[in-house]
Amino acid sequence: MHVDVMTVPQRLAEIGALARRTQAAGFSGLLFTETGRTPYMNAAVASQAAPGLELLTGVAVAFPRSPFVTAATAWELQEATGGKFRLGLGTQVRTHVVRRYGTTFERPGPRLRDYVRAVKACFAAFRHGRLDHHGEFYELDFITPQWSAGPIDAPDPAIDVAAVNPWMLRMAGEVADGVHVHPLGEPGYLARHVVPNIAEGAQKAGRSPNDVAVIVPVMTIxxxxxxxxxxxxxxxxxxxxxxxxxxxxxxxxxxxxxxxxxxxxxxxxxxxxxxxxxxxxxxxxxxxxAVESTWDGLADALIARYGDIATRIVLYNAVGDPEHFERYGEIARQLTA
Structure with missing residues (x-):
């Protein structure tokens, strides 16, 4: 089990210090949400400040950016991290996408499925020089060497999607490398919906559910x-x-x-x-x-609640008090060991 820290993107002058603290404390990675600031710039700075730290977007808003732009950004971050970047994508909600970003939101689930496939097609094009994606929402079939990032010495970035309802979970199991569970993902919901629907989607695609990471944010007390x-x-x-x-x-x-x-x-x-x-x-x-515990009991409490399901636990409220941050890091070391 990996244990990550969740944070909203910070000023670029500040994020390097947080990345170094996160790595030194013993966490697996640093996960950036998308709010008023974008996650990608923070991830770029963090990649240089703390080499070897895993970096995740959790999640970046997909539709305002073309699949090619997202793919190119993820490709550079994968290269910068030596293969330790995970691209987390989500739909956001209609009001934000239409009224804040000024873009289309029709049929967000099928659109996100096509988006993920289009991003993967761009990854293939960076390696092999041929862009060939023909989906319901995105048509991508033109690339020349000067507009390609070119091959990198790392695997393609993993693509994770945010999913809540059963259809989205099945879609994630079919086309994504991981699922970002919502912070309301209590164990009953995980057992009733997340696990079986991911498995159904994976079966449809002819692969194992174990190929799909389950990324669970956890509120702790x-x-x-x-x-x-x-x-x-x-x-x-x-x-x-x-x-x-x-x-x-x-x-x-x-x-x-x-x-x-x-x-x-x-x-x-x-x-x-x-x-x-x-x-x-x-x-x-x-x-x-939420998980409520003493410090000595927290590792066991997290394992009992999520050990059979979660690939990665993301600590929702670890950033803040410096002493608590270090103690959360000790818990992370126990769980990753």
């Missing part, structure tokens, strides 16, 4: 005193209220025994009552969706 854990618990409660307000994720809450949670959160959200949203998240919600 860790401390050796109630006081230490209380503040972290409230931060997790706020995160769950944010994620839980998305209609597409309602089925996860319902199946976990919290039926109607999303509807109640959305009612508070529409009223602008953000404190009320947080108040809808009970201690039972937190226990179901």
């Amino acid at each position: 860790v401390g050796d005193s109630d006081q230490e854990r209380d503040a972290q618990r409230e931060n997790v409660r706020a995160s769950l209220s944010f994620y839980g307000s998305t209609p597409n994720y309602a089925f996860i809450w319902d199946e976990a025994g919290f039926e109607g949670t999303t509807a109640r959160l959305r009612e508070k959200q529409k009223a602008g009552d953000f404190a009320g949203m947080v108040a809808q998240i009970s201690d039972e919600h937190v226990a179901a969706f």
